[in-house]
Amino acid sequence: MSSSRGLPITQARALASNPSTSPAILAQLANSYPETWELILANPSTYPDLREWLEHSLAARIMERPPVKVEELHLNETVQVVPLIIEPEPEAAVAQQPEPVLVVVESAPAAASQKESPLPVKRRKSRRARKNSTLRKVLSIGLPPLAIIVVCALVTNIVISSIPETGSISVENLTSDPAGPIWSQEYSQGENAECVTFSAKTFDQNLAVILVQNDESKQDCRDLETPPETKLSLLNTQTGQEIWKKTLADQLPWTEDWKKEIIEAPGLNEILIRFIDVNSDDVDKDKTLVAYNRLTGLVADPVIAAQKDKPQQAAPVLEVTMIPGNTKDIIVFTNAPDDEDKKFQLMRFRAKQLSKSKWKFKTDLKPIGGNPIVNDRIVLGRVTNSDESVLAEAVTLDKGKKTSWAGRPGGKIVNVGDNYIRIQGDGVDDEFNNEISQAGTEDSDGSGTPITLTGISSTGDKKWEKAVEGYALSRFGDYIDPFNKSTYNNLFEVRNGRTEAMAISASTGDDLWAQPLSLGDFLISKISSQKNLFSYKTAEGADFAGTVEGYNLASGSMVGSQELANDNTRIDGVSSKTGYIVDDPKRSEAEDKKDSEDNNGVVAAEEDDDPEEMKKVRTCFTAFDLASFETLFTYQCNGYEHAVLLGGNWVILDRTPEKQVIRSFAQHQ
Incomplete structure (x- = not known):
């Protein structure tokens, strides 16, 4: 039976118990499938922080069992305290005579061999004694549940504070030449290898999305009768393990002739791919979005998955905006349909359900430049000059309704x-x-x-x-x-x-x-x-x-x-103690594509690159101490090799013609 959480319970259990399941997916399962906690705890691949969180969570589950009922403790039974007097035995047994004891019984019938003893006179307790007795009863009944509530609150706080946050990425701290692990993944496809191109984007901690496709920028590649297949995979950049790999045309045949782009969105639950119809005569080109499940690599929306012959959304998807702190929803900005009286439309979607928007807002204004999301609203009013006739407006993020905005149009907004x-x-x-x-x-x-x-x-x-x-x-x-x-x-x-x-x-x-x-x-x-x-x-x-x-x-x-060394050398990352300088000979081309300091991508080798020049070795990576600025270690690369940051880990991308490889630093050395 399929779970409403996206996976059948049986599949979730199988992933939870599989030692090859990545840490990020184990964390996702722990957050969404409590039924798998014991299996994840027993999995040798479970990392220490998640293991500690599970132990706390299971302890909290045990402590949340209801306390023993008062009736079961017999605190309400009426009892009488009767002194039991033992008759004197013959002289011979005097030495073994027991001391007098008190026995609690529900009634006090006289035994045949015992003398009846009159019941003690019941004296009325003082007011203070009665108050103290009542207080003791209240405390004895109320304290245990209260203690359980307090302990559960403390445990819950510890659990919440230690939950691995989706999309939170820390850069690995390299203070010395890494010794391992050693791994390498090749993405060339043999035949027509010169037309194979791949891109890599950070998705989550230790995870990167890898997209391999036909190079649509080359006419010869577009004219191939059997072009290279487009494959999407999720790679653990710490271990080199491929979590999954999917051929996109197997799920959606219409995507075969479309160019694909990864939308980098750390923190989002789904993987977003934008498809561009390069064969379209439209100047804007048709563009559409498809979301893929991070656990399986399958199309997340069943409505889109069922449309095998054409895309679900025909209007060009011009921009995709992430909502800060939101791991489920996105804002999509598109051209409005031809029959609408407005130029554009703004929509909010659940990323895993792109076939149905939560709201739509029609407008003649584009989102303002920079980051258009200000607190609980998205600001519209992008103009290329200070045209005072244009009035900026704002739309609420939750309902998509027009709201007040006192700011001017034009320019851009940044968060500091x-x-x-x-x-x-x-x-x-x-x-x-x-x-x-x-x-x-x-x-x-x-x-x-x-x-x-x-x-x-x-x-x-x-x-x-x-x-x-x-x-x-x-x-x-x-x-x-x-x-x-x-x-x-x-x-x-x-x-x-x-x-x-x-x-x-x-x-x-x-x-x-x-x-x-x-x-x-x-x-x-x-x-x-x-x-x-x-x-x-x-x-x-x-x-x-x-x-x-x-x-x-x-x-x-x-x-x-x-x-x-040269103008292509820049700081491309830092960690808590170390700075990282990268020499990338293709940096200027990458900057033209806005793929620079954030390591969003690396330009592939070109046909006119001089092979002899590209084979020359350079210092491509330098780690230095942030306190003293002293060099800690360096790496050497040729012109085809690039040091990039993926999933918080440094890796080498080798773009040698007919060879597309990602490998660990340890493997490179």
């Missing part, structure tokens, strides 16, 4: 901590690095429009405002969860001819500290550690960033620096 900042003057896109925002929009003679930063409330009201030459943003790179994927942690003003950085309070707009960062050009990294800001410094007259410098976020004082 718990604060919302509206940025006007440098476009509507949240760029992959700070190069454009730091440069500002003013010309060298001071003409042009300055960038304006405005702190706003959750309803769009202005809290503070300041005009700046340029600005920069950074976020902590050691941890990602459903809340902070679209949130920054630090805001900086760039001023004095763009040679000085000023830390700004996002809540008040006040200046915190100023620091001259370079005599030449500098670029503030969008990745920071919990304590340090990073800035790439280029010496005057040089054409690449020569060093990366670290500055204390609290004071602005310099901490240390690391040499960089």
